Amino acid sequence: MTRFISNLAPWLAPLPLAYAVGMTLYTGLGWPLAVALLAAGIIETLSLATSSTALELYAYNRGKRKSDPGAPAWLAWSLTAAGLLSQSALILALEAAPVLLLFQVFSAAAVINLAMRADHTARLAQIVADKAQASADRAQRAADKAQAAAAPVQVWKYVCVACGKGYDKQQQLAAHMRSHVRAETNGHKGTEKAMIL
Numbered sequence: 291m292t293r294f295i296s297n298l299a300p301w302l303a304p305l306p307l308a309y310a311v312g313m314t315l316y317t318g319l320g321w322p323l324a325v326a327l328l329a330a331g332i333i334e335t336l337s338l339a340t341s342s343t344a345l346e347l348y349a350y351n352r353g354k355r356k357s358d359p360g361a362p363a364w365l366a367w368s369l370t371a372a373g374l375l376s377q378s379a380l381i382l383a384l385e386a387a388p389v390l391l392l393f394q395v396f397s398a399a400a401v402i403n404l405a406m407r408a409d410h411t412a413r414l415a416q417i418v419a420d421k422a423q424a425s426a427d428r429a430q431r432a433a434d435k436a437q438a439a440a441a442p443v444q445v446w447k448y449v450c451v452a453c454g455k456g457y458d459k460q461q462q463l464a465a466h467m468r469s470h471v472r473a474e475t476n477g478h479k480g481t482e483k484a485m486i487l
């Protein structure tokens with residue numbers, strides 16, 4: 291409930307301002323009431339739309355990868371600021387109570403509040419994503435370990451008793467054994483030679 295109000299309240303902040311601007315146009319300029327309120331509604335909706343766009347572009351720029359193109363958030367922020375300034379100018383020009391400027395401050399605070407909330411939501415989402423990634427990595431490592439443990443050990447049919455080398459076929463082992471014998475014979479020859487010399 292608090293969350294719902296926190297999300298809604300910033301969007302309601304400009305409503306008193308819209309009413310004040312409308313009444314100023316009505317009494318100050320003598321516009322018909324319907325037209326004055328419509329004009330005020332358009333001004334406030336436009337300013338809400340620009341702030342909302344600015345917030346979206348801001349959130350996008352914060353969350354985008356380095357390779358993604360940047361969004362012109364500065365332009366949307368400039369439009370938002372220009373909107374707030376023109377409303378202030380309108381209020382002052384129509385000699386409305388300067389206290390209405392306070393509502394401008396409320397509106398600006400509302401927009402900043404929304405920006406912070408959007409930012410924080412993105413931070414929380416990032417933390418959740420990081421945790422999920424870490425957990426997936428851990429699961430992958432555990433799976434790799436289990437697979438390595440379950441890998442069958444190579445069992446050879448024929449194993450050389452002298453050095454432990456394994457072979458599939460008896461002929462292969464026989465050929466290998468002959469190489470042992472050759473090496474030994476050469477060794478003996480070498481020894482005999484050494485003895486003769």
Ligand SMILES: [Zn+2]
Pocket residue numbers: 450451452453454455466467470
């Ligand atoms: Zn061997």
